Amino acid sequence: MGYRFTVADVAFLGSAEGVAALAEIDRLELTSASYLADVATARKQAGDRAAMLLETVLLRRKAVSKLDDSTRWLFTDEALQQATPSRVAEHRARRFTGRVVHDVTCSIGTELVHLRETADQAIGSDLDEVRIAMARHNTGASVVRADALKPVTKHAAVLADPARRDSSGRRKWRPADFAPPLDELAEVYRGRDMAVKCAPGIDPPDVPWAREIELVSLDGQVRESCLWTGDLATVGRRATVLKSDVDGWTITDAEPDDCPVTAPAEWIIDPDGAVVRAGLVRHYAARHGLAQLDPRIAYLTGMRPPPGIRAFRVIEHGRYSEKSLKQVLGRHEIGRLEILVRGLDVDPNALRPRLRPRGPREGTVVLTRIGHTPTALLCQAERIPG
Template identity: 70%
Template sequence: MSYEFSLADVAFLTSPAGVAAVAQVDRLALTGASYLADVRTARGIVGDRAGAVLETVLLRRKAVSKVDDPGRWLLTDAALQQATPMPVARHRAERFAGRDVHDVTCSVGVDLAALAAVAARCLGSDLDPVRLAMARHNCAAALVRADALRPVSRGTAVFADPGRRDAAGRRRWRPSDFTPPLDALAEAYRGRDLAVKCAPGIDIPWAGEVELVSLDGQVREACLWSGSLATAGRRATVLRTGGPAWTVTDAEPDDCPVRPPGQWIVDPDGAVVRAGLVRHYAARHGLGQLDERIAYLTGDTPPPGVRAFRVLEHGHYSEKALRATLRRLGVGRLEILVRGLDIDPNTLRPRLKLGGPAEATAVLTRVGHTPTAFVCAAVRIPANFPWSERPT
């Protein structure tokens, strides 16, 4: 069970004594081997507040992947689990730039902080008084305690991130089980520009646009946009830490042929696949599909900024044939990608009896009705690589 913070805990953690106590406890290793001894040390430093201080230190260490400058944040475990990574929050906030915005489920303020940085005016509200107190410490925005389903603002664009876990921490998948439910949110803010963060895979009729967002190759969220905030029907946005972002929408052409294998196999980013925009992405980059029902693409020139797979050999898939090819190529380290076939890479790998100095990627898929294996070399294509010098 995670620690349950109180308002008194928040008051202590924001006091000079609390700040000093957190700094002292943060010097402890708090590893599995040292944890019991470190807890005793923490109790000696701060007494009855040791639980709040220890939890704050541990959560700040986990928050490195979610927020900027995690050492200044106050968090709860549940709030951190649901928090948007800051690059994703900043991307989403761009559509609210220069507007008055109300975050109606602000929690400890991760999304609120990104909104406040670009909005003309920003209001945050939540029902949980402890999270509101933490948000007051974390963000420079106006805050009020309010039920998200009882609007307390007028004329603002609205953002919501409904709770998607039950009291035991189990993930909820039905929109009607969210807190608050999605349809109730839409009804409460009917006629207002509304954006709702939710899990990938949710598609709601009232949403004018569904945007899937990935960060560093991992799909992080879907955002439902309505009113003037919606600018496409479906959108995939791909973010890279320290690299350029790009997006593709269903407004683009999708004239993508099914074609024979080319020199390269391309596995589109998960956001593109989950948004149903594989053909649009392929058309943009002059690629074709290996099979109209499979998301693997092929062509003779890979797109910029992706990890693509240069085809070394390909043919009908059988375990025996693949084993012989890998042995002939001296492959000792193998990445296995599967789509459209009932193959478990972890079960297959030891049966291939790999050995040798080479490294390769096996792309196993179905082309028409034919199980097909592509043995490839994985290559990271630079985002700014000149088209005329693209690797072949």
């Protein structure tokens, strides 16, 4: 657990004196090698305020890869862990363009700051006084103290980000275990347009009130589901694939899903996890002229991979057994080996040492099931220009 900030701490950190004190602490390296000496220096410079200054500087440095302009933000450690990455928050905020919106669990304001850029009016609320003070500092928005389950607005669209961990830090998946519970949120705001940020593993039958379920990935990692209601929902299922450095894209169940099932072609394509979790593999295949290897497996194949992805050029394929795969690897002098698995009960970490790959070349083995046949495909991974 990190430093426990108070409202008075937030007031100091936002003052001219606090800004100057943070600048002094930020000059320290605060590496593992220098940390003890730096802490001693901070205590000499700031006395009793050293702990909160050190914590703030360290959290700002930690936030750089997650949030835009984090050098001016105030955080608690837990709030930063739970914060929505800026790229994801920007994407969501665009769907509230021109609306009046109320972020009913605004925390330190990582969603609210982007809502202010797109919405006609954006307000926030939370129960934690420290986070409220930090949100006001971070966003400049109107933030009030209110229980998310006791509405203080009447007609605004609603954004909610229920807590998804218990006190032990374990993730929760059941709708009733969120705080506030998902079904209670849906009931309280029935008839209102709403978006609820949720765990990516949520089971659609558990949230029948959600008109649209959007799976969102960032830089290849599935980050969340977003449950949309009312006029904010436009399709049943959506996958959104975001990148930190390039434009993202989206695909929905409103698109065609006609795609063939064929033998392996020149390339194997492993769709982004958001596409797979959203159940839109066939739609993705149809968009890019690809085929499925098996109708129950997410691997796709084709003569031309989509742009901007990492795809796998097929070198050789056949029925999978450890003995035959070992022979294939030896024949192609594969020493550095990546193993991808879908549809087979194979642990790549246990398999790799048994294969004893040796040689100067690098390869990727895709292990899957085609019909009833366990199949191994030796491939060369390539980054396709986007």
